[in-house]
Amino acid sequence: MTVIPDVNSRMDLITSVPLLDVGRGNSPLKAEIMSAFSEIIDSGWFVGGPHVKSLEQAVAQVSGADHAVGCASGSEALLLALMAINIEPGDEVICPSFTFFATTSAISRLGATPVFVDIDPKTFNVNPAKLEALITERTKAIIPVHLFGQCCDMDPILKVATDHGLRVIEDCAQSIGASDKGRPAGSMGTIGCFSFYPTKNLGGFGDGGMLTTNDPKVADRLRLLANHGMKPRYYHREVGINSRLDAMQAAVLGIKIKHLADYGIARRRNAMRYRDLMARAGIASIVCPPNESTDCCHVWNQFTIRIPDGKRDQVRERLAAVNVGSEIYYPVPMHQQECFLDVPVALGSLNQTERAAAEVLSLPIFPELTAPEQQYVVDCLARVLADLAIEASRAA
Numbered sequence: 348m349t350v351i352p353d354v355n356s357r358m359d360l361i362t363s364v365p366l367l368d369v370g371r372g373n374s375p376l377k378a379e380i381m382s383a384f385s386e387i388i389d390s391g392w393f394v395g396g397p398h399v400k401s402l403e404q405a406v407a408q409v410s411g412a413d414h415a416v417g418c419a420s421g422s423e424a425l426l427l428a429l430m431a432i433n434i435e436p437g438d439e440v441i442c443p444s445f446t447f448f449a450t451t452s453a454i455s456r457l458g459a460t461p462v463f464v465d466i467d468p469k470t471f472n473v474n475p476a477k478l479e480a481l482i483t484e485r486t487k488a489i490i491p492v493h494l495f496g497q498c499c500d501m502d503p504i505l506k507v508a509t510d511h512g513l514r515v516i517e518d519c520a521q522s523i524g525a526s527d528k529g530r531p532a533g534s535m536g537t538i539g540c541f542s543f544y545p546t547k548n549l550g551g552f553g554d555g556g557m558l559t560t561n562d563p564k565v566a567d568r569l570r571l572l573a574n575h576g577m578k579p580r581y582y583h584r585e586v587g588i589n590s591r592l593d594a595m596q597a598a599v600l601g602i603k604i605k606h607l608a609d610y611g612i613a614r615r616r617n618a619m620r621y622r623d624l625m626a627r628a629g630i631a632s633i634v635c636p637p638n639e640s641t642d643c644c645h646v647w648n649q650f651t652i653r654i655p656d657g658k659r660d661q662v663r664e665r666l667a668a669v670n671v672g673s674e675i676y677y678p679v680p681m682h683q684q685e686c687f688l689d690v691p692v693a694l695g696s697l698n699q700t701e702r703a704a705a706e707v708l709s710l711p712i713f714p715e716l717t718a719p720e721q722q723y724v725v726d727c728l729a730r731v732l733a734d735l736a737i738e739a740s741r742a743a
């Protein structure tokens with residue numbers, strides 16, 4: 348049981364709050380991590396091995412999937428997943444434009460075409476009602492991205508996939524431990540893709556990733572593809588890649604995954620506290636604090652508000668001036684990225700995506716964040732919004 352302090356034990360005045368402080372989560376585990384590192388150094392087993400195997404089992408359990416396969420990053424998990432379902436040039440894969448680059452780049456890397464679907468403004472996730480119209484005879488798969496820690500509304504997505512014979516690859520990079528109607532992220536599609544980048548809910552000391560699946564044949568194929576398509580050693584059945592998980596990363600993650608449920612509880616407590624503080628400060632109707640959908644377990648990788656009327660960047664700058672960390676996930680949707688400008692997009696089909704990119708602002712939500720720190724964040728935010736409103740009325 349991790350003890351995550353609920354209040355700041357020091358009584359000094361808060362004058363700064365970082366967006367993320369990984370040190371607070373890692374330092375209580377430092378002795379345990381150092382001893383695992385020491386054991387690995389002595390063993391000389393640095394790639395794969397028992398730590399990777401036991402992490403695979405732990406992630407399979409958290410994700411409610413029968414199999415889990417370690418790999419080098421979340422980005423490569425997505426690439427390997429698409430390779431394993433034989434995505435090739437000419438294929439179309441539907442994914443949101445409001446996501447991290449790696450969702451889309453995995454499709455392009457294989458010569459296939461990303462087809463962008465708009466989001467639901469309430470959840471920032473794929474709007475299932477927009478899927479059907481995008482399907483052509485070339486469509487092979489859908490990648491629902493469980494963004495910010497909340498699962499997509501999976502039932503209608505799975506129904507469209509079944510009706511049209513499409514594969515579903517879940518991008519679970521931000522949502523390990525989340526669920527939709529009791530089904531964990533990574534257990535609902537053909538393959539789930541996870542990331543252990545340090546900013547994720549289960550963050551390592553560098554890059555790392557994992558794939559989950561309920562299909563033993565798919566699991567074998569993923570293992571083969573992640574290891575040069577090689578079986579046995581130096582006999583290559585297909586052109587795979589080198590994407591393996593290091594023992595050091597697996598050891599750290601294996602220690603941290605034991606606390607994942609507690610981290611999730613602390614993130615949720617912080618999210619509820621923000622909602623409460625924002626309501627009390629009278630800014631909830633302006634900033635639209637995020638909510639948890641019915642029957643979903645949200646794991647709050649991000650707490651993302653909206654700042655309307657073109658004021659978002661100004662608000663962010665003013666928060667930075669009073670040492671409140673924030674970030675824009677994501678400022679430029681994929682269909683407007685220089686490298687994807689040749690991807691065809693119907694005019695007006697991504698309105699909610701474009702609006703979100705202009706309005707979103709993510710605030711500190713990490714598990715060890717304290718109540719006084721959250722109070723400081725909300726006080727600063729309320730003051731900045733009030734100042735901007737006064738300035739706007741003077742200018743009018």
Ligand SMILES: *Cc1c(COP(=O)(O)O)cnc(C)c1O
Pocket residue numbers: 420421422423446447449450492518520521541542543544554555556
């Ligand atoms: C982080 C992330 C990835 C990529 O994971 P890496 O481990 O950084 O390669 C993919 N998709 C989403 C939605 C992410 O947030």
